[in-house]
Each structure stands twice: as structure tokens, then as C-alpha cells.
Amino acid sequence: MHRVLISDPLSEEGIKPLREADDIEIIKETSMSHEELLEAVGSAEALIVRSQTQVTREVIEHGTHLKIIGRAGVGVDNIDLDAATDNGVIVVNAPDGNTISTAEHTMAMLMSLARNIPQAYHQLQQKRWERKKFVGVELKDKVLGIVGFGRIGREVAQRAKGHRMKVVAFDPFLNEEKAQKAGVTHGTLEEVLQQADFLTVHTPLIEKTKHLINEEAIALMKDGARILNCARGGIVEENALYEAVKSGKIAGAALDVFEEEPATEHPLLSLPEVIATPHLGASTVEAQENVATDVSADVLELLRGGTVRNPVNLPSVSTEMMEKLSPYFTLSERLGSFVSRIAEGTFEKINVYYSGELLDIDTTPLTRIAVKGILGRYIGSRVNDVNAYKTAADKGITINEQKSTKTKGFTNLITVEIETDKETRSAAGTRLNGLGARIVQLDQYSIDIVPEGHLIVIHHTDQPGAIGRVGSLLAEQDVNIATMQVGRANEGGEAVMVLTVDKAIDKQAADQLSEIADIRQVDYLTLK
Structure with a gap:
């Protein structure tokens, strides 16, 4: 018998499939104190909530039998997703119900x-x-x-x-x-x-x-x-x-x-x-029934050994695979986030290329994370490692994953490329022993930057004085340059400089940078 704890008010019609299931025992307590919740969750395999219950790390760790947490609604701000993933608990929501x-x-x-x-x-x-x-x-x-x-x-x-x-x-x-x-x-x-x-x-x-x-x-x-x-x-x-x-x-x-x-x-x-009105957008009998029905279906499916439809966090992978993949998680997501912030136009295709020591392992989770990094700029936490492919498909974006023996001199290399209706942009990164994640190529330009913090990407013509004028303007804005990388296709031609600065620049400073002679485009972004 699977025990399901419901700690917030839910539509009775929506949880009817759970009530009618012979292998499900429902405990519905909607006014528990925090201490009562900690005690009740200890024997539950599933916890279903709305927005009232705060599912903290403490709650999750007390749920030693928990397999799934269901949020009858869209937002999961009241659920500690990291704690759920750390403890192997799947979190599902109901994104379509309202x-x-x-x-x-x-x-x-x-x-x-x-x-x-x-x-x-x-x-x-x-x-x-x-x-x-x-x-x-x-x-x-x-x-x-x-x-x-x-x-x-x-x-x-x-x-x-x-x-x-x-x-x-x-x-x-x-x-x-x-x-x-x-x-x-x-x-x-x-x-x-x-x-x-x-x-x-x-x-x-x-x-x-x-x-x-x-x-x-x-x-x-x-x-x-x-x-x-x-x-x-x-x-x-x-x-x-x-x-x-x-x-x-x-x-x-x-x-x-x-x-x-x-x-x-x-x-x-x-x-x-x-x-x-007092936040009534989802307050209809039908919507409350729909979200409860959707979450109940996923809970029932998982407890019976099936696959959920609306997962919000990363499902468990084998320990062996995790050891191989985990060093590249941050690099993949930040490559996606980086290139999404410099690409102009409507996204149509995402290409992810792998080479080197990544050839012989299943890189699908890394591609999902890269896609998550790209879409997260616009969708936020609603896109995650699990639903990234479906979210991209819903937006009409094609995803392509390829592997190549060409390593460009690196032991491992991940290239994330975005094709839009206006242009194609790409960024390649690697993990260097002792130095961690690095972005080593931006489009056709070789660079070497750590993908974190406040970055300014400047496309300019390779002419004397361009770098100095940028440095002077930022100094006037009290913005300190931590690192600078410059790449160029040929002398006097198109070039790129990537600056790491100690604080974010405002729109006025960015506009002033754009007005400097020989500068064609300025992008400023924060990776974290």
C-alpha cells in the first residue's frame, strides 16, 4: 500500500483517481503545523501540495520514504528542488491546468x-x-x-x-x-x-x-x-x-x-x-480540478513504476554516469546561457557538438542542460533539465546533437551553437585540469575566459586605441576590469574583446560603449 500525504486543500474530484485506487492510502491534513508535517511526511511515499505548504530541505529529509512531490499548480517556489534532487525525489507540477x-x-x-x-x-x-x-x-x-x-x-x-x-x-x-x-x-x-x-x-x-x-x-x-x-x-x-x-x-x-x-x-x-482582483486567475472549479487531476495522475503513475509527464527536477542517473557527466554540468549550462545572450533574432535551431573524451559517453543530459541554459533566459525556472527538450519543441526549436573526433587541441570540447532567423552564433568550452570550466572560442575567435560573473562582449574593428577607449570609459563609470581577452580574424579586420568586470554595468554605460568609434555591438551579461 502506497501512502500519499496531501497537506493543502485540493479538489476532491481531482484526487478521485487516488481515492479509488486499491493500492493507495490517502492522508489529507490541510492545517498541520510544521512539526506535525515533519512527523506525517516520515511514512509518506508521495506528498501533494499547492502553495501553502513550504516543502523545505528539512521536510524532504524527514520524508525518508518519499519518491515524489506533486505541486497542484505551476510555480514550485515553495519546494526546495535542490533538496528533492539530492534525496532522489521527483518533483512534478501541473503547467497546463490553469x-x-x-x-x-x-x-x-x-x-x-x-x-x-x-x-x-x-x-x-x-x-x-x-x-x-x-x-x-x-x-x-x-x-x-x-x-x-x-x-x-x-x-x-x-x-x-x-x-x-x-x-x-x-x-x-x-x-x-x-x-x-x-x-x-x-x-x-x-x-x-x-x-x-x-x-x-x-x-x-x-x-x-x-x-x-x-x-x-x-x-x-x-x-x-x-x-x-x-x-x-x-x-x-x-x-x-x-x-x-x-x-x-x-x-x-x-x-x-x-x-x-x-x-x-x-x-x-x-x-x-x-x-x-485578488489573484483569481486560476480560481475556477475546473482549473483547481485540472491541476489536482494532473498531479494525481503523475503520482499514481510513478508509485506504480511508470513515467511522469510533468517532471520539474532532474531524475536520478547511475553513480557511474554521474561521475562522468557532473564535471561538465556547469560548463554546459553556462555555454548555453552565454550564447543565448549574444544571439539576435528568433531561435530556430540549437546545435550541440562534443569531441574528445566526451565521445564515448551518453551526452544527452549535457545537451538538456545546455538547452536549459539557453531557454532559461526567457523562461526562468519553468525550464529544467528534464523538460528542456519538450519546452524547445513547444517553441518550434529544433535540437541537434553531434559528436566529432576533431578536438581542436583540447582533451574535451563542447560547442553550443544557436541558429536564429538573423544569424548563427556559437561558443565552445572545455574543462582544463586544475583550472575548471573555460570558454575558449566565441564564433570564429579564440578566447580564454572563465564563464562566470559580469561579462561585457564587444565586437569591434581591430584598430589602435579601441581597447584604451573602452578602458577609459569604464574607469569613468567606476567599473573595474578584472580580465580582458581579445580575439581577431585578421589584422585590421573584425575582432572581439571579452571583459570580466567587478560589477554589472547599466544601460547608460552600455549605450556609451556602443557609441565609441569602431565598436559595432556591445552585449553585457551575468553568468552565475
Whole structure:
């Protein structure tokens, strides 16, 4: 008999398959103290939670029989993934269960925002009948700008088209061909901001998307545009939005999420042009049933010796294989992360090449980690070693792995190459005895850098004074150069310099670097 502990409220219909299973014993306790949880998890083979239970390393280590942790929802911030992996526990989630509910909630907010429905109802509650005060706007022929065109973004687009809106979308993985198939217009982020009458965001909250819709972004928008956020608090910079609504630049906003929740005292709620709900995007009977059903299915499958559909962490590998692969994990991920930050355009193909002592081992886990490093820039922790291939496939990206006897003089060599609709970029790395991971080639240029910390990659023309001007400008910005590597194809031709600096540079400094004579492109990134 397999014992399953459920420590958060879940849909009874969703866990029905577990209840009906002859080989499953369910313990459902949804108001346990931390000490009670530690005791209860000791005999459980599976733990199912939502966002309430904090599954810490201590909890996992007390679960000496645990095989699987199920998160009935998308985010796994409340689960210590490293601790789960260290203890051989698979973590699964339910990434698709709330897609429809969130898309529908977005449309409900869109309609309410356009027609002032909450404000008008509030006036009726105050015994006021003020029709002229709440003149709205029609959706027909308006432009809906969608930032983030994943599952939810696509569902919102289909519904908006039903209202005869014009949809323009931005996503790092969206190109013209994919946009045409979806029946929307593809645009850059700037184009979407400039064209949108209504702007809705549907991205994960990661470093790249935090405060994506900030003061500068709002300044690009039409006067009188409206903004919606039913995705994650923090994508829209709330102070900037407050000032924009207060000034009239933005006609209104609809928010389901905030940076800090609960947000009952938030200044935005004092503005009559703002409508809000308390994080209800996934709060439907169907969504709660769906996520519980999906997680229950994975738990049941694993406990019976099967394979899960939605793993979030790295499954166990043999000790022998781990000894061979583990020295290359960090190198693979950082190569992917590095090249993803210098490649321009929509990603279409990822090629990973291996040579040297890597020829005779299964390098698939390394390729997965490299893909994770590439996609993580845009998707964050939602992409992992296990689902990297599927995530890439969902984005229309082809993955190719090849092995070669050509080592270019290195005992081992990993090359990660990205093909986009604009260019092909690559970075090669190796592990040197006693020196660890190094990036030894960038495109056609030979370099030698440690793939960590704050890096500036500068493409320039090989002319006297270029390096000195870069050094002087950074000195003026109080940015210390730790290391510098320069590579060139030929004298006086195209060249690259890669700088390791002690702190990140801001956009202003990067722009100033770009304005230096003979410099063609500047990329700045942090690898950690």
C-alpha cells in the first residue's frame, strides 16, 4: 500500500483517481503545523501540495520514504528542488491546468476595463445612477498587444480575435511564420508597446521580465492606452503605472497580481481608473480540478513504476554516469546561457557538438542542460533539465546533437551553437585540469575566459586605441576590469574583446560603449 500525504486543500474530484485506487492510502491534513508535517511526511511515499505548504530541505529529509512531490499548480517556489534532487525525489507540477481559466479571466478583466463595469456597479451600490460618467470603449478594431505568446497568450489572442480585435504579439520565440499560423501580427517589444490600445502581459517573472513594463516602456505607448496584468506581480513596475494612470498617460489598468500580496492597501487601488482582483486567475472549479487531476495522475503513475509527464527536477542517473557527466554540468549550462545572450533574432535551431573524451559517453543530459541554459533566459525556472527538450519543441526549436573526433587541441570540447532567423552564433568550452570550466572560442575567435560573473562582449574593428577607449570609459563609470581577452580574424579586420568586470554595468554605460568609434555591438551579461 502506497501512502500519499496531501497537506493543502485540493479538489476532491481531482484526487478521485487516488481515492479509488486499491493500492493507495490517502492522508489529507490541510492545517498541520510544521512539526506535525515533519512527523506525517516520515511514512509518506508521495506528498501533494499547492502553495501553502513550504516543502523545505528539512521536510524532504524527514520524508525518508518519499519518491515524489506533486505541486497542484505551476510555480514550485515553495519546494526546495535542490533538496528533492539530492534525496532522489521527483518533483512534478501541473503547467497546463490553469491555462483556460487565466485566459478567460484576462478577457473578463479586458471587458470590465473597457466598459468600467466594476466602477459602475460600485456607484449603483451607493444608490447612484450615473450613465454619462461611465462611457466606455469598444474592443472592435482596437489593437491588443500581447507580451508573451505561450499557452495563455495564444488562448487570449484567439478570444480577442473573436471580438474582432487586431492582435500584435511579442515573444522571444515568436517569428513571422509562427505568428501567421496563429493569425496574429508579429512585432518587436517596442512595436507592440507603440501599437497597443490594450496591453496584456503573459510572461514568467524572471530577471529579464521583472519591471519589463516600466516608465520607459509606458512612455512608448499611446496616450490613453490601457494595461492588464494577470500573469505575475512584478512584470509591470507598479510605481510607474501609478504615475502613468494618475497623469492620464494610461487611461486605466486591470490587475490580478501584485508584487507583494495581499495588496489591500496598494496605492493603485485608490485610483478610480484601476480595477483589480485578488489573484483569481486560476480560481475556477475546473482549473483547481485540472491541476489536482494532473498531479494525481503523475503520482499514481510513478508509485506504480511508470513515467511522469510533468517532471520539474532532474531524475536520478547511475553513480557511474554521474561521475562522468557532473564535471561538465556547469560548463554546459553556462555555454548555453552565454550564447543565448549574444544571439539576435528568433531561435530556430540549437546545435550541440562534443569531441574528445566526451565521445564515448551518453551526452544527452549535457545537451538538456545546455538547452536549459539557453531557454532559461526567457523562461526562468519553468525550464529544467528534464523538460528542456519538450519546452524547445513547444517553441518550434529544433535540437541537434553531434559528436566529432576533431578536438581542436583540447582533451574535451563542447560547442553550443544557436541558429536564429538573423544569424548563427556559437561558443565552445572545455574543462582544463586544475583550472575548471573555460570558454575558449566565441564564433570564429579564440578566447580564454572563465564563464562566470559580469561579462561585457564587444565586437569591434581591430584598430589602435579601441581597447584604451573602452578602458577609459569604464574607469569613468567606476567599473573595474578584472580580465580582458581579445580575439581577431585578421589584422585590421573584425575582432572581439571579452571583459570580466567587478560589477554589472547599466544601460547608460552600455549605450556609451556602443557609441565609441569602431565598436559595432556591445552585449553585457551575468553568468552565475
